[in-house]
Amino acid sequence: MSTAPQDGPPPGGVLGAFGAPAGPVPLSGGQRTVWRAGDVVLKRLDVSLEELGWQEEVLTAVDGAPDVRVAPPVRSRDGELVVAGWTAWRFEPGTAPTPDGYPDVVAAGRVLHRHLAHLPRPALLDRRDHPWARADRIAWGEAAAGAVGDLPHVGALLAARDAVDAAAQVVHGDLTDNVHLHPDLPPLVLDLTGYWRPPAYASAVVVADAVVFRGADLALVDRVGEEEGPQFPQLLLRALLFRALTDQLLAPGTEWARWFGPAVSRVLTLT
Structure with a gap:
């Protein structure tokens, strides 16, 4: 599920809450709604809190598998999954496939x-x-x-x-x-x-x-x-x-x- 594009990067308070450095940069393909700050990817909450909690549980269980990588959500320093409408996820390297991929x-x-x-x-x-x-x-x-x-x-x-x-x-x-x-x-x-x-x-x-x-x-x-x-x-x-x-x-x-x-x-x- 996605939402309408939101202008602007996550504010400093959100970055600090998730332990992310200043100076986030937009990720390609994200319509300036997905931002990377160090090892954290931040985006607006686009599912229910119930579904976000379910995603955390499922992805954490799969994390570390030898044959596939996932990026579970990152909790804030206060243990929250959402701060001022923003969520955070662990950054993992990779590129989108080409049409033959x-x-x-x-x-x-x-x-x-x-x-x-x-x-x-x-x-x-x-x-x-x-x-x-x-x-x-x-x-x-x-x-x-x-x-x-x-x-x-x-x-x-x-x-x-x-x-x-x-x-x-x-x-x-x-x-x-x-x-x-x-x-x-x-x-x-x-x-x-x-x-x-x-x-x-x-x-x-x-x-x-x-x-x-x-x-x-x-x-x-x-x-x-x-x-x-x-x-x-x-x-x-x-x-x-x-x-x-x-x-x-x-x-x-x-x-x-x-x-x-x-x-x-x-x-x-x-x-």
Whole structure:
């Protein structure tokens, strides 16, 4: 979940509370909403306090794994997770993938999900009501589409939706821009956005994002589909629905068919 861009760096009092040095610099891709100060990354609180606490618990348990890196939140000197609306996270090195690097993003997600497989379903998922949560429920048939279901590409995907027989677990539902790679270190997974879905669905969201928004070739659909198995087309269909519905809920009346058209055509062929 994200918020509207906030101007300005974290103030000195926030930096001091988290033990961060002065002179924070904006991180690339953060629209000047994410700032680094020494070994600390600071950003505005963009989830509920309940969800932030859950992220801390989960990420702390995974931290130190030999095959994947995470960056748990940093508490203030007074033991708080939030100071004046700001949160802090440990800085870890890495760079975002190039358009041909999304197979590595998918692979990193699989590793992370092996570490999350034992977790119970968090009750906080039932209390989330932002556009991403509503779009997820519609994509999986747990809520009605309403007027957005009349859009051509959305209606076609809804009509092609079929049952999926795959076990759900806690997954990171927004891996695409939140996996950073390093030549000498395990992949870094940031900003845990929890959903209760099959792990291969998280891979499908990466593929949908990559081919619709990030310039990846449609061959990525076939490559990841071969790795994930015969249910992948239905998972990719839901991933495309999830992104298309979220866009419509965030910007009603906007038509995204030009972006989604090629990927929708491909998945309809597969299904």
